Amino acid sequence: MESSIKNTNLFQAWLVLLLATVFGTTLAGVQTKLGPVIEANKINETMEKIPTLTLGEAQAEKMTEQGNALVIEPRLIEISKNGIKKFYTVYDAYYKDGTRAGFVAKASGQGYADKIELLLGLDADASTITGLFILDQKETPGLGNKVIEKHWRDQFLNQSSDKGLVVVKGKSEGSHEIGAVSGATISSKSVTGIVNRTIADIKHQLILPPVSENDKIKENK
Amino acid sequence: MAPSPHILNTANTTQRMMKDVLIGLLPIICMSVWLFRAYAVKQLIICTLACLISEFLFVRMRGRSASLGDCSAVVTGIILALSLPGSAPWFVGVIASMIAMGIGKIIFGGLGMNIFNPAMVGRAFVMIAFAQLMGASAYENMTGLADAVSGATPLSALKFSGSAIKISELFWGVTNGSLGETSAFACLVGGLFIVLRKTASWQIPLSIILTVTGIAGITDIAGSHSGEFLFHHLFGGALMFGAFFIATDPVTSPLTAKGKWYFGFGTGVLIMVIRLFSGYPEGVMFAILLMNAVTPLINRWTTPLPMGEA
Amino acid sequence: MADQPTAFERFVQGILPENPVYRQLLGLCPTLAVSNGMKPALTMACSVAFVLLCANVVTSLIRNLLKPHLRIVVFTLTIATFVTIADRFLAAYLFQMSKTLGPYIPLIIVNCLIICRCEVCASKQSVFTAASDALGQALGFGLALSSIATVREIFGTGMFFGIRLLPSAWPDWVIMVLPPGAFITLGLLLGLVNWIGIVKSRRSVND
Numbered sequence: 148m149e150s151s152i153k154n155t156n157l158f159q160a161w162l163v164l165l166l167a168t169v170f171g172t173t174l175a176g177v178q179t180k181l182g183p184v185i186e187a188n189k190i191n192e193t194m195e196k197i198p199t200l201t202l203g204e205a206q207a208e209k210m211t212e213q214g215n216a217l218v219i220e221p222r223l224i225e226i227s228k229n230g231i232k233k234f235y236t237v238y239d240a241y242y243k244d245g246t247r248a249g250f251v252a253k254a255s256g257q258g259y260a261d262k263i264e265l266l267l268g269l270d271a272d273a274s275t276i277t278g279l280f281i282l283d284q285k286e287t288p289g290l291g292n293k294v295i296e297k298h299w300r301d302q303f304l305n306q307s308s309d310k311g312l313v314v315v316k317g318k319s320e321g322s323h324e325i326g327a328v329s330g331a332t333i334s335s336k337s338v339t340g341i342v343n344r345t346i347a348d349i350k351h352q353l354i355l356p357p358v359s360e361n362d363k364i365k366e367n368k
Numbered sequence: 369m370a371p372s373p374h375i376l377n378t379a380n381t382t383q384r385m386m387k388d389v390l391i392g393l394l395p396i397i398c399m400s401v402w403l404f405r406a407y408a409v410k411q412l413i414i415c416t417l418a419c420l421i422s423e424f425l426f427v428r429m430r431g432r433s434a435s436l437g438d439c440s441a442v443v444t445g446i447i448l449a450l451s452l453p454g455s456a457p458w459f460v461g462v463i464a465s466m467i468a469m470g471i472g473k474i475i476f477g478g479l480g481m482n483i484f485n486p487a488m489v490g491r492a493f494v495m496i497a498f499a500q501l502m503g504a505s506a507y508e509n510m511t512g513l514a515d516a517v518s519g520a521t522p523l524s525a526l527k528f529s530g531s532a533i534k535i536s537e538l539f540w541g542v543t544n545g546s547l548g549e550t551s552a553f554a555c556l557v558g559g560l561f562i563v564l565r566k567t568a569s570w571q572i573p574l575s576i577i578l579t580v581t582g583i584a585g586i587t588d589i590a591g592s593h594s595g596e597f598l599f600h601h602l603f604g605g606a607l608m609f610g611a612f613f614i615a616t617d618p619v620t621s622p623l624t625a626k627g628k629w630y631f632g633f634g635t636g637v638l639i640m641v642i643r644l645f646s647g648y649p650e651g652v653m654f655a656i657l658l659m660n661a662v663t664p665l666i667n668r669w670t671t672p673l674p675m676g677e678a
Numbered sequence: 679m680a681d682q683p684t685a686f687e688r689f690v691q692g693i694l695p696e697n698p699v700y701r702q703l704l705g706l707c708p709t710l711a712v713s714n715g716m717k718p719a720l721t722m723a724c725s726v727a728f729v730l731l732c733a734n735v736v737t738s739l740i741r742n743l744l745k746p747h748l749r750i751v752v753f754t755l756t757i758a759t760f761v762t763i764a765d766r767f768l769a770a771y772l773f774q775m776s777k778t779l780g781p782y783i784p785l786i787i788v789n790c791l792i793i794c795r796c797e798v799c800a801s802k803q804s805v806f807t808a809a810s811d812a813l814g815q816a817l818g819f820g821l822a823l824s825s826i827a828t829v830r831e832i833f834g835t836g837m838f839f840g841i842r843l844l845p846s847a848w849p850d851w852v853i854m855v856l857p858p859g860a861f862i863t864l865g866l867l868l869g870l871v872n873w874i875g876i877v878k879s880r881r882s883v884n885d
Contacts, residue, residue, distance in 0.1 A: 159745055159748065160748060162740065162743050162744070162745070162748070162752060163748060163751050163752060163755065166740075166752060166755050166756065167755060170755060170756070170758075170759040173759065173763070174759060174762055174763070177762075177763050177766050177767075178766065181766045181767065181769070181770040182766075184770040184771075185766065185769045185770050185773075188769065188770065188773040189773075192773070259647055283777075287499065287852070287856075288834075288852055288855050288856065289499060289500065289850055289852035289855075290499050290500065290852070329500065330499055330500050333647050457849075459849065463851075471862065493853060496852065496853040496856060496858065497851040497852050497853035497854070498849060498851070498852065499852060501849070
């Protein structure tokens, strides 16, 4: 009788079950302790960039020096294109007095090697690009990954959002032109394409529901 | 990996073959020196010398007697130089030569034992390592040359901006490109010579060119480019040079006639796939390297079994 | 078990004579994937050291309770737990580094080096021996990783630990920070280690 109990699978696995319980509890503890820190890291990564992306570097620094901060509120914008629903996370940035400072949209798309994720800053009436930051990319080191460099991204600054941007070889010479990173035309085109698509998708939705939508979100909170 | 039967294991035969290849390369060398002047001369000297020195050193390191007499290092050096852009700085040629000899050849046990074409191993290494000095921009930054040879290469111009140049210029080779690839005419003359001398097999170049013609022709008709697309892909890039001088390397291509047809077909398909669907405008190098990798497999499939074994 | 190596022997063996990468060819996935710079390489080495030490100690503590046919399950469970802890800690306190390392920290779970040490040493020997074995192996792993990372970072970017070492005229060998560079560097260094080994053994025969 005793040996038959000892031979059942459950009895043999008592150590595994015990360890699983102990380890599971430990992990739950670690997660409760560290989970909020990790979440905060993820949010901060985006939030830190928003003042610079909407106001420009100089003014953003000035505001921090004065101890002012923007009020930032995230919302989701839903787009349905050809029957496919897409979502954009958009951050509305307000000054303390409630006037709008600008928008930052999070967007992603296919690059040369892998997905490129970026933040796009637009001014208060969504007519001008005020900033671009690449959050995540895996483009070729030394070539494609030069799209993260500031002097390349700065080509997007002050470009009007009324029509799409075009990638040109060499130096950009006029408005609506972005000079490709030499040797990395595809990465350059990918980033520019994501920017164009994002603007086309969400521009009309940014301004339209200004107060009522936001109030709804606030109420829901 | 058995050494190919083309190379009877006497240094004599190898040397004869290599001399044939060198003679076959002459028209291409002349064309590139005429077109690129000092750039071509500089690149040829650097690569040949670097290949000879690295072969000498690496063979010494393995404790074998020197094998410079078979001329294979000279051939590798010249093919390597002809596949580089003229504007590439000196260290690109030197590093490519050292990689070609060390990692491409000697590490496998020397001539006849290597899996990959040494020159292409060296070129692939510097192509990825110094993309900016080797890629499309390398050709556009060449200044001080004739107008015809300072712009984008025909294939990248076609791929990235859709502009085409005259077919006759493509054929005679008054265009920009790697040193040895510009003139389809010179490659054909030299290539026919080594084929007629039976130093290179005729099946491989023919099947590569037929496959590329087929795929490019269909694309051409489908997009109604009236031949422009087809001839750019036939004469524009390194196709002729690669088909006659690189793919036919007896060590890294299949042994049997049937295997050679497969090899050429696969190379042609890969060339067109890379040209049409990848970020690179040219795909001859990677196509040949990939097919080198499957050569042992092709050999196994196509070598007839002796009687009684099956 | 008189023939089992002592704690000190275990420690010394792990560093060079039985180096996990160069001698046993274990744990090659992180070796190839995160050795393009010293910072990620050392972070990886520290994470592996932490997991290896904890897994070895725990396994050694419960070694008398292990059933032969269930031991792999127990090893995996133990390793996975500590890997998750390491992963969470990195995400919380070294957020950028954890993004750089991406999936390779969670992938320590399948690093065969750790399960090998659990099986070979920790499940048979005392806690002290298991711990010193873990330290020795982790040191050896760290050494191997940083030797590869040194070559790759210096050739690939002209920098060491992100500090410029070579003049800015140095043409970056981009291939060295890409995956092919990992294979080439590992292959050449392995060859070098074997070559040194052969020369050494020849000398000792001659003496």
